[in-house]
Amino acid sequence: MFGLAKTFLQVLHDNWVWRRQAWELAKIDLVKTYRGAALGWIWLFVKPAVYIGVYYFTFAIGMRSAAPINGMPFLLWMAAGVFPWFFMGDMIATGSNVYRRYPFLVNRIRFPLSVISTFYVLSNMIVLVGTMAFTIIMCLILHVKLTIYLLQLPLVFLLMMYFWTMWSIWLSPLSAVSRDFSKLIATLSTPFFWLSGVLFQLDSLPRSILHVMNFNPVSWACVAMRDCFIDQRWIWSRPKMLGCYLFLCAVVTLLAMRSYSRLHKEVPDVL
Amino acid sequence: MSSKSKMSLTARAMRAASSENENLSWSGDGEARIIRDQDVTKPAAVKFDHVYKTYKLYKSDKQRLLGTVSRRVDYKVINAVDDLSFTVKRGESLALLGLNGAGKSTALKMITGVCYPTRGRIEVHGRISALLELSAGFDGNLSGRENLEMRCQLWGFTREETQALIPEMHEFSELGDYLDQPIRTYSSGMKARLGFAFASSINPDILVIDEALSVGDKRFRVKCEERVKSIMAEDNLTVLFVTHSPEQAKQFCERGIVLQKGTAVFEGDIEGACDYYDNH
Numbered sequence: 345m346f347g348l349a350k351t352f353l354q355v356l357h358d359n360w361v362w363r364r365q366a367w368e369l370a371k372i373d374l375v376k377t378y379r380g381a382a383l384g385w386i387w388l389f390v391k392p393a394v395y396i397g398v399y400y401f402t403f404a405i406g407m408r409s410a411a412p413i414n415g416m417p418f419l420l421w422m423a424a425g426v427f428p429w430f431f432m433g434d435m436i437a438t439g440s441n442v443y444r445r446y447p448f449l450v451n452r453i454r455f456p457l458s459v460i461s462t463f464y465v466l467s468n469m470i471v472l473v474g475t476m477a478f479t480i481i482m483c484l485i486l487h488v489k490l491t492i493y494l495l496q497l498p499l500v501f502l503l504m505m506y507f508w509t510m511w512s513i514w515l516s517p518l519s520a521v522s523r524d525f526s527k528l529i530a531t532l533s534t535p536f537f538w539l540s541g542v543l544f545q546l547d548s549l550p551r552s553i554l555h556v557m558n559f560n561p562v563s564w565a566c567v568a569m570r571d572c573f574i575d576q577r578w579i580w581s582r583p584k585m586l587g588c589y590l591f592l593c594a595v596v597t598l599l600a601m602r603s604y605s606r607l608h609k610e611v612p613d614v615l
Numbered sequence: 616m617s618s619k620s621k622m623s624l625t626a627r628a629m630r631a632a633s634s635e636n637e638n639l640s641w642s643g644d645g646e647a648r649i650i651r652d653q654d655v656t657k658p659a660a661v662k663f664d665h666v667y668k669t670y671k672l673y674k675s676d677k678q679r680l681l682g683t684v685s686r687r688v689d690y691k692v693i694n695a696v697d698d699l700s701f702t703v704k705r706g707e708s709l710a711l712l713g714l715n716g717a718g719k720s721t722a723l724k725m726i727t728g729v730c731y732p733t734r735g736r737i738e739v740h741g742r743i744s745a746l747l748e749l750s751a752g753f754d755g756n757l758s759g760r761e762n763l764e765m766r767c768q769l770w771g772f773t774r775e776e777t778q779a780l781i782p783e784m785h786e787f788s789e790l791g792d793y794l795d796q797p798i799r800t801y802s803s804g805m806k807a808r809l810g811f812a813f814a815s816s817i818n819p820d821i822l823v824i825d826e827a828l829s830v831g832d833k834r835f836r837v838k839c840e841e842r843v844k845s846i847m848a849e850d851n852l853t854v855l856f857v858t859h860s861p862e863q864a865k866q867f868c869e870r871g872i873v874l875q876k877g878t879a880v881f882e883g884d885i886e887g888a889c890d891y892y893d894n895h
Contacts, residue, residue, distance in 0.1 A: 368768050376756050452752030453769065454728035454743075522680035607683065609731040612724070613670060614679070 348598060351605040355513070358456035366463040373467035392475050396426055399543065413545070416574045420488060423479050424573040425542045425566040428504070431472040432562050435508040436533045439464060440515035441526040443611055450520075451612040458604060461512035469505055479573075493576045500568045500579065507561050507593050514600035517607035520615050536562050558588040647731060650738045655820050657740040660853040661703040661726055666735030668696040668721050668877075695721040696732070697877030705741075708847065708854040710864035710885060712892045713874035719857045722874070723747060723825050726855065741820025741853065744770075746810045755799035759790060759809055762798055770817050780816055787842070788812035789835075808835060815842050818850070825857045840866050861889035 359366065378387055399422055404410030410418040438445065442464045449455045476497065483490055519526035540562035546554065557563045564586075568579045580586055672691040673679040682688040696718045703709050711719045724730045725737060727745045753762040763784055767777040785794050788808045798806065814822060822843065844867055846852050858864050864871060864885060871888025873881040873895070881891040 365769050369765070372754075372757070372761070372765055375761070376754070446754075448752040448754060451724070451729050452745075452747055453766075455769070518680075518683065521683055522676050524676065525680060612730040 347605060348601040351601045352597070355456075355458045355601070355604065358458055359462050362456060362459045366459050366466060369463040370467035370470060373464060374470060377467075388471060388474060389478065392427060392430060395430075396423060399426060403543070414574050414576070417488060420479070420483065421570065421574050422543070424569045427475045427479065428472065428565045428569050429537060429540075429542045429562070430475070431468050431504070432508065432565060433533050433537060434468050435465065435511060436536060437530045439468070439508060439512040440529040441519040442512055442516045443520040443615055444526070447615050450615050457517075457608050457611060458513050461509055461516060465505055465509045465512060469501060472504075473501060476569075490573075491576050493572050493578065496579055497572050500565070500572065503568075503589065503593070504565050507589075507596060510593065510596045510600040511561075514596060514603050517603050517611050520611045521607065536560075540566065542566055558585055559592060561589065561592055564589040564592075646734045648736045649728075649731070650736070651728065652740055653742055653820070654740050655705070655851065658705055659702050659738065660705045660707070660741055660821050661855070662736075662738040663699050663701050663722070664736040664738075666696055666699045666722075666725065666732045666737055667694060668718070668725060668730070669694055669733040694877050696725070699735075699874075699878055701872055701879055701882060703853060703855065705853055706847070706851045707870060708843075708856065708868045710868035710871040710888065711855065711857045711874060712859065712861065712864060712871055712888055714859060716876075717874040718877040719874055720747070720825055721877075723823055723855065723857055726821075727823060739821070743821045743823055744814040744817055744819030745823035745825070746807075746814050747823070747825050753798045753806065753810070756797055758797055759788075759794040759801070760785075763809070763813055766813055767817065772817070784809075784812040784816050787816070787838075804832070804835075811839055811842075815839075815846060819852070821853045821855065822846075823855045823857075826859075836863075843867055861892055865889060 378385060396419070400410070400419055403422070404418065412418060413421045439461070442460050443450050443457065445464070446460050449460055450457065480490065480494070482488075515525075515529055519529065540560050541549075541557065542562070546557055546563060546567060549557065567582070567585065571577050571579050571582075670693045671679075671682070672693055673682055673688070674690075678688055678690070682690060699718070699722060711722065713719045721730070723745070724747060725732050726739060727743055727747065728739070729747070752766070753759075754765070757765065760781065763781055764777055767780060768774075772780065788794070788805075788811075790805060790809060793801065793805065794809075798809075801809070811824075814824070824843075843852075843854060847854060847867075854867070856864060856868055868885050871881075871883065871885045871892075872879050873888050873892050875895070880895070881888055
């Protein structure tokens with residue numbers, strides 16, 4: 345336990361010392377993703393727009409179940425779940441394997457490994473904040489009523505960032521050691537999408553399953569995001585759900601420190 | 616010239632300000648200990664004290680994964696560095712000579728800090744700029760210029776300092792218009808040129824060169840040698856040079872260590888080291 349606390353302090357220290365570099369690398373990661381595309385930054389918006397369009401077609405036209413939810417447009421309800429999902433889907437699939445994305449930072453330069461996770465999450469977070477800002481602007485243009493509950497958005501972003509950074513610090517060393525493992529985690533992406541209430545109302549689930557969903561970080565993020573836009577309530581007005589999420593954060597922190605302290609010296613040898 | 620010395624002054628100030636950044640001593644598992652600071656007044660730049668580096672070789676990736684959770688999985692143990700001790704004094708230029716697999720690159724990686732010793736004690740005093748295995752740690756998808764910007768930024772330079780340094784590196788690397796092309800389109804010679812231009816321009820205390828010069832043509836090699844000699848004369852630069860060619864080592868190293876199977880079998884002046892290397 346003492347060892348884990350020490351690792352945790354070490355990780356915090358590294359992240360603090362390298363904060364400026366982490367921010368620059370996050371921007372470089374964005375540039376890299378859209379490198380070589382003539383339309384460049386437009387792709388940031390094209391992908392979400394196409395997906396939202398397809399989902400909307402399926403639900404509104406295909407299944408005819410696109411009634412307004414809590415008086416808010418169905419499209420906004422969907423956006424508040426699907427946009428955070430893009431972030432989390434990337435985290436599940438690629439955030440769990442960041443060292444292979446940046447091998448030269450692992451075995452060519454002296455660079456603290458935990459900061460690779462931080463800046464990768466940060467770079468994806470920039471995109472999420474951008475798409476949510478875009479959503480808010482669309483609401484303003486279309487005269488959709490926005491409320492004071494939007495003020496808790498930064499808190500939601502922070503809580504999401506914390507969890508997924510720890511997730512990445514936990515799984516990346518394991519993925520570096522074994523490709524089977526990285527494949528296994530990437531396979532989880534689709535089940536998480538369909539089971540976590542990204543595209544359905546969690547309330548419609550049976551009670552027993554709802555209890556399980558309390559321990560699903562993806563569900564929490566979708567519910568919290570919809571609290572801001574649709575349900576208009578504070579995230580702490582669901583104490584049980586928030587409590588479970590904070591508990592998950594603590595658990596994933598412990599797991600991350602355990603895997604990091606055991607493996608971070610081995611990763612450069614195997615990559 | 617005046618602009619350069621002014622540059623290095625600012626860089627020095629930066630370095631002093633960021634010195635606590637790397638002033639970490641890790642006491643790892645077992646008996647391994649690394650002391651790393653930026654105290655350039657210490658007479659020894661690098662010191663190895665009975666250092667071992669053990670690689671675990673598993674039969675397959677599956678076994679390796681099991682090995683992370685259970686301690687009962689079988690693996691073979693290879694000592695890439697086996698009881699290695701030596702000291703590099705500040706301002707010295709040292710050649711590490713040895714055949715493939717003698718542990719040269721592993722030793723350099725431990726000095727640079729990208730991998731960790733299994734046992735023993737390593738001291739490094741001063742900031743290191745390294746060219747490991749021909750690559751300076753560039754991202755293939757970014758252009759040469761973006762890579763230089765990124766690396767300068769990671770080194771701790773401000774934007775202005777970076778912009779002031781890049782033309783100099785560009786000129787030295789002789790890459791011309793290729794500087795704005797992605798690194799993945801570069802030949803190995805081009806990468807080595809850019810890597811060397813970067814590593815030697817950022818005012819390191821210790822410069823580590825791992826075979827980078829062997830891919831360049833003769834003219835560029837001579838240019839690099841002159842460059843290293845000139846910074847060595849100007850600043851108190853310590854150079855660690857890895858090679859299997861004694862001729863190159865003689866060009867700018869005063870001392871040599873011959874490695875065999877992870878241990879130092881000869882330590883002394885460069886002539887003696889080269890003779891020993893040629894005869895064994």
